[in-house]
Amino acid sequence: MDSQAVKAFAVASGFTEARICRADEAWEAGERLAEFVAGGQHGSMVWMEDTLARRQHPTGMWPDAKSAVVVALNYGPNTDPLAALERKSEGVISVYAQNADYHDLMKKRLKHMAREFVAKTGAEVKVFVDTAPLMEKPLAAKAGMGWQGKHTNLVSREHGSWLFLGVMLTAAELEPDAAETDHCGSCTACLDICPTQAFPQPYKLDARRCISYLTIEHKGPIPLEFRAAMGNRIYGCDDCLAICPWNKFAAVASDMAFHPRPELKGPLLSELAALDDTEFRAVFTASPVKRIGRGRFGRNVMIAVGNSDDQSLLPAVLDRLEDEDAMVRGAAVWALSRLAPQLARERAKARPGTDTDPEVEAEWQAIARIDTRG
Known part of the structure; x- marks a missing residue:
């Protein structure tokens, strides 16, 4: 040959x-x-x-x-x-x-x-x-x-x-x-x-x-x-x-x-933001996207939501503030500060305690510092 x-x-x-x-x-x-x-x-x-x-x-x-x-x-x-x-x-x-x-x-x-x-x-x-x-x-x-x-x-x-x-x-x-x-x-x-x-x-x-x-x-x-x-x-x-x-x-x-x-x-960001781990794996079966895992993917989606200027996505952000994955929660905090800055400041001031993840907590503290300076 x-x-x-x-x-x-x-x-x-x-x-x-x-x-x-x-x-x-x-x-x-x-x-x-x-x-x-x-x-x-x-x-x-x-x-x-x-x-x-x-x-x-x-x-x-x-x-x-x-x-x-x-x-x-x-x-x-x-x-x-x-x-x-x-x-x-x-x-x-x-x-x-x-x-x-x-x-x-x-x-x-x-x-x-x-x-x-x-x-x-x-x-x-x-x-x-x-x-x-x-x-x-x-x-x-x-x-x-x-x-x-x-x-x-x-x-x-x-x-x-x-x-x-x-x-x-x-x-x-x-x-x-x-x-x-x-x-x-x-x-x-x-x-x-x-x-x-x-x-x-x-x-x-x-x-x-x-x-x-x-x-x-x-x-x-x-x-x-x-x-x-x-x-x-x-x-x-x-x-x-x-x-x-x-x-x-x-x-x-x-x-x-x-x-x-x-x-x-x-794909609509509203639909992607709602995916739990099982749904994420199902949607991305046989796709290379599946390899990054739902946590990194959810983080990316929240960043995109924060850049969307789409107020209809605010409920999705509020849901992800309580996400079990810290990367998703942290990105959701940033997305909230972009879509609804006043609500983000109010949430930052009214929070009852600290997040268990220091990087998520840092996201909230950054918003609180902005409010203090303002």
């Missing part, structure tokens, strides 16, 4: 595209990652630090790897994701998470491809879809799939910024494709649109400021400085991807698994 046959079979297996690169050559991606971690820009994602040595080079995962077959799956949306930000009474879920979990679908197809490759060649293989310490984006750029844009994500001239990536490492020697060059030019659209200024410079991301990190990975209260900027984004952020001019060449995802489920495209 030569390189052309491998790529053809990848497409036949359901992938949009496949390219090949050497897996055992020196590259600069490892150094960039080390700088990112050393600067603390990975935030609380301690697994990046713990696995740094393995993550810095493909052979860190498997010393015998000689070639990397990089596969991509298009998940282009059928509407403009930025338009949803104007509908403030709805929650905005990142395009990739509005239906099935892509990890499951891609890994199934990759394993099918790998079995065929092993049967034809006898060569050893290992497959990866985002969950192991392997840097897919630099491999994809090295293989000619695209280039890492100024927003650090992969950009393709054929598919824009809407590609899921997977990798099959193999001990076989395959003919590599030519690497892609950078076609961003002087464009800074992805940097300029970022609501939290998460890019200290082009090609550099500070995850601690990224809304995708804050809504998904961050486990505590959302830092105050980022709450208003989150708007109605309740899971992830597509702004830097959606604004990319190269998306004009992108096609809508052909896989129905990536067409949005009706209940996950523009």
Whole structure:
């Protein structure tokens, strides 16, 4: 099975595209990652630090790897994701998470491809879809799939910024494709649109400021400085991807698994705020959203409610002030201060005792201090 046959079979297996690169050559991606971690820009994602040595080079995962077959799956949306930000009474879920979990679908197809490759060649293989310490984006750029844009994500001239990536490492020697060059030019659209200024410079991301990190990975209260900027984004952020001019060449995802489920495209904040743990798990069955848990999700929803300017959502906020999850309660206090500041001050003054969680108590005290100064 030569390189052309491998790529053809990848497409036949359901992938949009496949390219090949050497897996055992020196590259600069490892150094960039080390700088990112050393600067603390990975935030609380301690697994990046713990696995740094393995993550810095493909052979860190498997010393015998000689070639990397990089596969991509298009998940282009059928509407403009930025338009949803104007509908403030709805929650905005990142395009990739509005239906099935892509990890499951891609890994199934990759394993099918790998079995065929092993049967034809006898060569050893290992497959990866985002969950192991392997840097897919630099491999994809090295293989000619695209280039890492100024927003650090992969950009393709054929598919824009809407590609899921997977990798099959193999001990076989395959003919590599030519690497892609950078076609961003002087464009800074992805940097300029970022609501939290998460890019200290082009090609550099500070995850601690990224809304995708804050809504998904961050486990505590959302830092105050980022709450208003989150708007109605309740899971992830597509702004830097959606604004990319190269998306004009992108096609809508052909896989129905990536067409949005009706209940996950523009869900009403009032309905999301009312979900208990059982209901949350039911609504987000088979969705990546389920992995963050109802607590973080409820926190995000309350931040969105606080940014909505929708007075009809006030009852939902009052209900969540008594939520069993401290993250939800704390975010509800902030939402109350935004939707009904006078009521928030009255509640802060009239409260009979202290909250059992110090961070929730701090939210109430912040409102009380404002009232005292006023």
